[in-house]
Amino acid sequence: MLSAAIIPAAFTANAYQETGKTDGYDWELWNQDGKGTVSMNVGDNGSFDCSWTGIENCLFRTGQKLGSTKTYDEYDGIYLDYDVDYFPKGNSYMCVYGWTENGDGKYPTVEYYIVDAWGSWRPPGATNSLGTVEANGHKYDIYRTERVNQPSIHGTETFYQYWSVRQDNPARNNAETNISGRISISKHFEAWEDAGMDMSGVMYEVALNVEGYQSNGSAKVNSNLVTYGEGHGDEGAVIKPTEPVEPDSNGYYYNDTFDSGEGEWTGRGSASVKASGGTLAVTGRTESWNGAITYLDPAAFKAGETYSFGVDVMQNESSSEDFKLTLQCTLDGEEQYLTVAEGKGENGEWTTLSNDAYTIPEGALNCYLYVETVDTTTDFFMDNAKGALEGVVSGNGSGKPGSSDGVVVGDLDNDGVIDVFDLILERKAVVNTFAGSAANKAADIDGNGTVNVNDLVLLSKFLLGQIDEFPLVPTSKPPVTTTTTKKPEVITTTTKAPSGGNVDGAAYMDSIRNSITANVPSNITGSSNNGCKEEKISYYSSIAKKNKNAVVILPPNYSTSKKYPVVYVNHGIFGSENDMVGYCKSIGGNLMAAGEAEEMILVSCAMYTSQNSDQCGGFTAEECAKYDAFREDLIECLMPYMEEHYSVATGRENTGICGFSMGGRESLYIGITRPEYFGYIGAACPAPGVTPGSDMFMSHPGNMQPSEFKIQDHQYDPYILMITGGTNDTVVGTFPKQYHEILTTNGQPHIWQEIQGGGHDANCVNPLMYNFLKNAFKAGK
Numbered sequence: 001m002l003s004a005a006i007i008p009a010a011f012t013a014n015a016y017q018e019t020g021k022t023d024g025y026d027w028e029l030w031n032q033d034g035k036g037t038v039s040m041n042v043g044d045n046g047s048f049d050c051s052w053t054g055i056e057n058c059l060f061r062t063g064q065k066l067g068s069t070k071t072y073d074e075y076d077g078i079y080l081d082y083d084v085d086y087f088p089k090g091n092s093y094m095c096v097y098g099w100t101e102n103g104d105g106k107y108p109t110v111e112y113y114i115v116d117a118w119g120s121w122r123p124p125g126a127t128n129s130l131g132t133v134e135a136n137g138h139k140y141d142i143y144r145t146e147r148v149n150q151p152s153i154h155g156t157e158t159f160y161q162y163w164s165v166r167q168d169n170p171a172r173n174n175a176e177t178n179i180s181g182r183i184s185i186s187k188h189f190e191a192w193e194d195a196g197m198d199m200s201g202v203m204y205e206v207a208l209n210v211e212g213y214q215s216n217g218s219a220k221v222n223s224n225l226v227t228y229g230e231g232h233g234d235e236g237a238v239i240k241p242t243e244p245v246e247p248d249s250n251g252y253y254y255n256d257t258f259d260s261g262e263g264e265w266t267g268r269g270s271a272s273v274k275a276s277g278g279t280l281a282v283t284g285r286t287e288s289w290n291g292a293i294t295y296l297d298p299a300a301f302k303a304g305e306t307y308s309f310g311v312d313v314m315q316n317e318s319s320s321e322d323f324k325l326t327l328q329c330t331l332d333g334e335e336q337y338l339t340v341a342e343g344k345g346e347n348g349e350w351t352t353l354s355n356d357a358y359t360i361p362e363g364a365l366n367c368y369l370y371v372e373t374v375d376t377t378t379d380f381f382m383d384n385a386k387g388a389l390e391g392v393v394s395g396n397g398s399g400k401p402g403s404s405d406g407v408v409v410g411d412l413d414n415d416g417v418i419d420v421f422d423l424i425l426e427r428k429a430v431v432n433t434f435a436g437s438a439a440n441k442a443a444d445i446d447g448n449g450t451v452n453v454n455d456l457v458l459l460s461k462f463l464l465g466q467i468d469e470f471p472l473v474p475t476s477k478p479p480v481t482t483t484t485t486k487k488p489e490v491i492t493t494t495t496k497a498p499s500g501g502n503v504d505g506a507a508y509m510d511s512i513r514n515s516i517t518a519n520v521p522s523n524i525t526g527s528s529n530n531g532c533k534e535e536k537i538s539y540y541s542s543i544a545k546k547n548k549n550a551v552v553i554l555p556p557n558y559s560t561s562k563k564y565p566v567v568y569v570n571h572g573i574f575g576s577e578n579d580m581v582g583y584c585k586s587i588g589g590n591l592m593a594a595g596e597a598e599e600m601i602l603v604s605c606a607m608y609t610s611q612n613s614d615q616c617g618g619f620t621a622e623e624c625a626k627y628d629a630f631r632e633d634l635i636e637c638l639m640p641y642m643e644e645h646y647s648v649a650t651g652r653e654n655t656g657i658c659g660f661s662m663g664g665r666e667s668l669y670i671g672i673t674r675p676e677y678f679g680y681i682g683a684a685c686p687a688p689g690v691t692p693g694s695d696m697f698m699s700h701p702g703n704m705q706p707s708e709f710k711i712q713d714h715q716y717d718p719y720i721l722m723i724t725g726g727t728n729d730t731v732v733g734t735f736p737k738q739y740h741e742i743l744t745t746n747g748q749p750h751i752w753q754e755i756q757g758g759g760h761d762a763n764c765v766n767p768l769m770y771n772f773l774k775n776a777f778k779a780g781k
Helices: 185-194 420-434 453-463 505-515 581-593 621-628 630-645 662-673 735-745 762-775
Strands: 015-022 025-032 037-042 048-053 057-065 078-089 092-101 110-118 131-135 138-152 155-166 177-183 202-213 216-228 252-256 266-268 272-276 279-283 291-295 306-314 320-331 334-346 351-359 365-373 380-389 489-492 533-541 546-554 566-570 601-605 655-660 680-684 720-726 751-755
Touching (some): 015 037, 025 037, 025 048, 037 057, 048 057, 057 092, 078 092, 078 110, 078 185, 078 202, 110 138, 110 177, 131 185, 138 185, 279 291, 306 334, 306 365, 320 351, 365 380, 420 453, 505 720, 505 751, 546 630, 566 581, 566 630, 581 601, 581 762, 601 630, 621 630, 630 662, 655 662, 655 762, 662 680, 680 762, 720 735, 720 762, 735 751, 751 762
Parallel strands (some): 110 155, 566 601, 566 655, 655 680, 680 720, 720 751
Antiparallel strands (some): 025 057, 037 048, 048 216, 057 202, 078 216, 092 110, 131 138, 138 155, 266 291, 272 279, 291 365, 320 334, 320 365, 334 351, 533 546, 546 601
C-alpha cells in the first residue's frame, strides 16, 4: 500500500523548497525531487492557494514557528479555525501539522498530524487505532507510527508520528468541496496523552498543511486563524447524524457509463483514469493495487446494510487477467481491504464483476470501492459501474452485451469507433506482443495472425485518411517450431583481442559458447516471487531537461554493506520503463535466487529522451535520434544517480547493458561506442539503424558506417557481446543477423545466437536474457 508516513519535507534531499514569513505566518512550499508542477500564492492572515500536478510528494503550509520554549499545556489552549476550498485528485490530505521536541520521553521529537479531510486514501494506512477523541462535533481515530533513522528537524533520528484522523471525511475525491470548521489542537494533545503518547515536548511549530502524494489537486485556504490562551476551543458540539441519500427510481445510487467524463472515479496509487469513447481507461499502473477508485457516500451506503455493486472490465494486454472489485474501509481503527467480486477477463473481452447482495461491515467508516488486478500491472478499461439497492445489480460474468461475439478490426477499445484512442492502444499492443503477451484480435490489422509494427502503420494511415480500408495480407511465414534436441546455431568469433587487465573477452565468450541455449527452464521464466525488490525512481535528465523514470530491481537480500554490479535493460519502440520489469524480476531474479547468476542490480530504463515529448511520435529519423540520445542521458544522468542512491560497484567490469528491439539497437550502439563504460553488451532482436539500412517503415541513415561497427580500442573489447535473433522475425527481419555478419567481417569477438522459428517476441528475449544474465560479471572469476 501507500507509505503510511511521508518524510518530513524540509529535510529531504533533492527537493525544491521555498520558505518565507508573511503577515506573521511562516510558510513553506516543498516538492520532492522537483517533480511535476506546483504553485503557491501566500495571502494575508495565513491564507494561501496552491495547486499540484504529476508530483511525487509535495506540501504547502502556513503557520507559526513557536520557538520551542513552552509545552502545549503552558499555552493554556490552542485551536485553529479554517475555511478551505479543497479539490483532491488522488492521495492528498488537509491537516494541522507540526513538531514538538526536547521532551522527557524516550523519543523526544514528535511529528504530529490532525487530519480533517483527504482524497482517495485515508492516512496513515493499516495501523491499529489507540483510541478515539471527540472534538468540534466529530470523531477522530488516534494512531502512532514510528520513523526509524529518518530525516527530522534535527537531522536523521528515530521518532514517533502522532495522528488524529477524522472518521467522517468532508472532502470528496475528484471534486471541489468547501470545508470550514475548528480544530481543537490542544484537545487532541490531551487525548494523545490519555492514550499513553508522550506530549512533554516543547512546541516547535503549528501550521495548516495541504499535502499530496503521487496525485494532482488544488486548494484555496480562505482563512487560517490560530488562537492561543483561550482554552482548547471545543464547546462540546454534538455529532449530528448524516442526512440520508435516496436512490433513483431504478434503485441506483450511482450508474456511471463514462459517456461524459470520469464521474467520481479517480486513479488509485500511480494509476491514471480518463474517459474516452464511453469507457474509462485505467493506465500507468505500477502495482497490482493501483486501479480506479470511488468514494461511497455514507449518506447512501450505510455500514451494516446490504447493497449491490457491479462493473464491466476489459483488458487487451495478456491472455487473461484476474480482476477484483474491492471495498476499502476503516474498521475498528484499522484499514481493511475486502473482496466484493472477482472474475477472469480474457484478452479483448468484457467481463462483469458483480455482487447483488454485499453487506458493508457493521461499524465500517470511510468506505471506497476500487477495481484492481490480482498480481499484475496490466492497463484495463471499465464501463457500467453501478452501486444500487440489494438485488438491482446482477451479472453472470458475460461482460458488455455482444462484445465477445466478433471483433471489429482496429476498434481496440470496443466502443464502436476507430479513433486516436485505438491508435494509442495499438502502440501498446505492439509493445506487449514484443514482450510475449497474447495479442488483442482487434489489433491484428493486416490479419496475418500476429500484431506487429505493420499493424500500427496501417492504423495510422487509416486515421490519416491515406487508406480507407484495411488490406488482408496472407501469411506466408513458416510455422514456428520448437525442439528440445536441436541446438540453435551459436557462433562465437575466434578473433582474439586483449580486453584490458588480465581478462580476455574473446576467450571468455569461447568458454561459455557451449552453454548457450534456447531452452530456458520454466522455473526461470515463471513466478517472480524470489525476494527481489522493485523500486520506481525519478531522476533529473540534463539531456531531456526534466525528470525521467526508471524501475530498479534489487537482488534478494540486497544490503548497502555490499557493492553490486548493474545491468541497464532497455525496452522496444513506444515502450516505457515498465516494459522489461517482468523479464528482470523473473529471469534475473530467479537466476540470482537459484545461485546461477551473480547478485546484481537490474535497471529497467525509459530510453526516449526528448525535451518536447514523453512518447515517440512515429518511425522517423528524428524520432529515432531521441532514442539515440539515451546514450548521454544514461551515462551523464542515470548512472550517476544510481551510484549516488544505491550500493553500486563501478567500472566497466561491473556494468552491463542489454535490450530488446529498439532497446537492443540502443544497447549495441551505446555499448560499442562507449565501451569504456560497459563490459557486458546484449541485444535481442535489435532494430535497424546502428548502421545504414532500409526497412518497410523508413530509411535509417545509421549512426556509423559498417566498417566502424566495432570496438575501436581493443583494450575495451567486451567480456560478453551477444546478439540473439529469430528466423521468423517479421518486424526487424534479418537485421540482427546482419549485425552479426558485420561484426564478423570487422573481426569483432561476439556471440551470435539464432533461434529457429523465433519471432519478435519472448522466444528470442528469454534466451538472450537468460544466457546474458547467467554469464554476466563472471569473466576472470
